Amino acid sequence: MTMTSTPTTTPNATRRAGPPAAGGHGSSAGGRRRGREALHEVTRHGVAILVGLGFGAVVALAIVDEPSGSLHAPGGVATFAGNLAALVGTYLALVMVLLVSRVAVVERAIGQDQLVRWHKRVSPWPLSLIALHAVLTTIGYAQAAKTGVWAELGSFVRTYPDMLAAVVGFGLMMLVGIVSIRAIRRRVRHETWWALHLYLYMALALSFAHQIVLGPSFVGHPLTVAVWSAAWAATAGLVLAYRVGLPVVRTLRHKLRVVEVREEGPGVASIICEGRDLDRLGVQGGQFFAWRFLVRGMWWQAHPYSLSALPSSRYLRLTVKAVGDHSSAVATLRPGTRVAIEGPYGRFTRDAATQPDLLLLAAGIGVTALRALLEDLPADSSPVVVLRASKPEDLVLRAEIDELVRARGGKLHELIGSRQKVRVDRSSLVRLVPDLKRRDAFVCGPPEFVSHIEAVLRSAGIPRTQVHHEAFSL
Numbered sequence: 517m518t519m520t521s522t523p524t525t526t527p528n529a530t531r532r533a534g535p536p537a538a539g540g541h542g543s544s545a546g547g548r549r550r551g552r553e554a555l556h557e558v559t560r561h562g563v564a565i566l567v568g569l570g571f572g573a574v575v576a577l578a579i580v581d582e583p584s585g586s587l588h589a590p591g592g593v594a595t596f597a598g599n600l601a602a603l604v605g606t607y608l609a610l611v612m613v614l615l616v617s618r619v620a621v622v623e624r625a626i627g628q629d630q631l632v633r634w635h636k637r638v639s640p641w642p643l644s645l646i647a648l649h650a651v652l653t654t655i656g657y658a659q660a661a662k663t664g665v666w667a668e669l670g671s672f673v674r675t676y677p678d679m680l681a682a683v684v685g686f687g688l689m690m691l692v693g694i695v696s697i698r699a700i701r702r703r704v705r706h707e708t709w710w711a712l713h714l715y716l717y718m719a720l721a722l723s724f725a726h727q728i729v730l731g732p733s734f735v736g737h738p739l740t741v742a743v744w745s746a747a748w749a750a751t752a753g754l755v756l757a758y759r760v761g762l763p764v765v766r767t768l769r770h771k772l773r774v775v776e777v778r779e780e781g782p783g784v785a786s787i788i789c790e791g792r793d794l795d796r797l798g799v800q801g802g803q804f805f806a807w808r809f810l811v812r813g814m815w816w817q818a819h820p821y822s823l824s825a826l827p828s829s830r831y832l833r834l835t836v837k838a839v840g841d842h843s844s845a846v847a848t849l850r851p852g853t854r855v856a857i858e859g860p861y862g863r864f865t866r867d868a869a870t871q872p873d874l875l876l877l878a879a880g881i882g883v884t885a886l887r888a889l890l891e892d893l894p895a896d897s898s899p900v901v902v903l904r905a906s907k908p909e910d911l912v913l914r915a916e917i918d919e920l921v922r923a924r925g926g927k928l929h930e931l932i933g934s935r936q937k938v939r940v941d942r943s944s945l946v947r948l949v950p951d952l953k954r955r956d957a958f959v960c961g962p963p964e965f966v967s968h969i970e971a972v973l974r975s976a977g978i979p980r981t982q983v984h985h986e987a988f989s990l
């Protein structure tokens with residue numbers, strides 16, 4: 517079933533005060549938006565340059581510090597290669613941790629989904645290189661000492677300083693690596709996988725001392741030790757500040773509590789939280805928080821949910837579909853429950869738009885982020901909104917969206933029915949949105965829907981830069 521409604525009224529009263537303008541609508545706000553984007557661009561380049569320079573420095577360090585002639589000594593080649601693998605591997609481990617450290621300026625410039633994607637892409641490298649380091653160094657030392665590999669391993673643990681801790685750290689690291697292999701991860705509950713993941717921080721901490729007291733690039737090089745230690749301390753500081761300190765400060769400052777849980781549709785509930793100074797969170801429509809509800813069984817896990825409305829100074833709203841333990845428990849929360857938040861995160865905002873006109877598409881519960889993004893658009897923005905659901909009752913927040921679209925002079929299309937009956941392909945999309953090419957598309961929902969629509973948009977000739985997405989899975 518396809519339904520279409522067209523505008524009649526003016527912007528509704530739910531629009532908050534603040535900068536309007538997506539794309540070219542509103543000049544001073546457009547200027548601020550361009551300023552923010554320029555800053556993001558500088559941050560993106562700055563991060564790339566820093567990571568590249570660091571990489572070059574650690575490779576150079578391993579090569580320059582190799583004593584001349586040591587390559588020809590017994591075990592020299594294996595020991596050198598092991599040291600190179602260790603330096604590059606541990607450097608990449610720091611990068612891997614920094615990618616998910618939630619540093620606000622980097623999150624805003626690059627976006628959490630992209631950072632997590634890079635984190636996943638980088639992660640196999642440090643783990644493999646550190647494993648390679650363990651193997652090569654043991655072989656190299658065994659060749660130099662003219663003993664067997666197993667004897668050398670025993671001697672490492674018994675006689676070398678800080679090696680026992682490093683071996684335990686190595687074991688933990690490998691455990692995390694194995695559990696993260698896709699085929700295994702799919703069988704492990706998200707919470708179990710996440711808890712195991714935390715061991716990686718412990719593994720890195722346990723490995724630090726042996727690098728300094730045994731690494732050929734550090735022994736007798738106090739300046740290198742100082743720089744390397746500073747890099748590790750900075751990484752630990754950023755993780756603690758942004759993943760622990762800032763959320764604690766925000767939580768204490770805003771004092772959020774659940775005030776209402778409202779059913780929106782089958783298995784979908786909106787949770788309204790009350791707090792203070794919430795407008796100071798600097799949220800843009802389309803962003804999300806990691807939410808931690810401070811009740812038994814839920815306090816230890818934070819899950820990402822988008823805001824389904826722009827915040828006012830007193831209220832935040834999220835809308836959650838029950839798909840598993842956490843999302844089902846959310847609907848049972850009692851008024852008064854205290855709430856801790858981490859965020860706001862995400863670049864699924866009008867700031868990311870390159871064109872003045874927007875097309876917003878969402879499937880299922882993806883409507884939450886779309887609803888808030890839509891609310892953040894100015895009165896004259898004429899957005900085209902496409903909602904996709906299997907059944908009419910799955911179109912939650914439909915009336916609100918309809919009202920917001922009308923108020924912004926836009927068009928709403930509802931595509932309801934099974935995937936076989938209602939296909940969203942190039943020709944249907946071009947039919948619905950004849951001016952598709954001059955719009956930025958914002959796509960939100962389950963990962964399969966998002967990648968399908970991205971492919972359809974690409975086949976319709978829409979450049980990547982004009983397509984923005986929030987897939988409800990990390």
Ligand SMILES: Cc1cc2nc3c(=O)[nH]c(=O)nc-3n(C[C@H](O)[C@H](O)[C@H](O)COP(=O)(O)OP(=O)(O)OC[C@H]3O[C@@H](n4cnc5c(N)ncnc54)[C@H](O)[C@@H]3O)c2cc1C
Nearest residue numbers: 706819820821822835836837840841842843884988989990
């Ligand atoms: C940026 C973002 C915004 C989201 N916004 C909303 C929203 O507004 N409304 C809504 O209903 N859902 C939203 N989700 C999805 C929501 O986070 C998951 O449905 C929820 O975390 C599932 O947890 P569970 O314990 O109920 O189910 P589980 O059975 O544990 O998981 C179901 C699925 O969700 C994934 N998942 C579980 N926990 C997390 C986590 N902490 N981080 C990332 N993925 C996880 C799992 O990999 C699995 O694919 C969003 C997800 C992301 C990434």
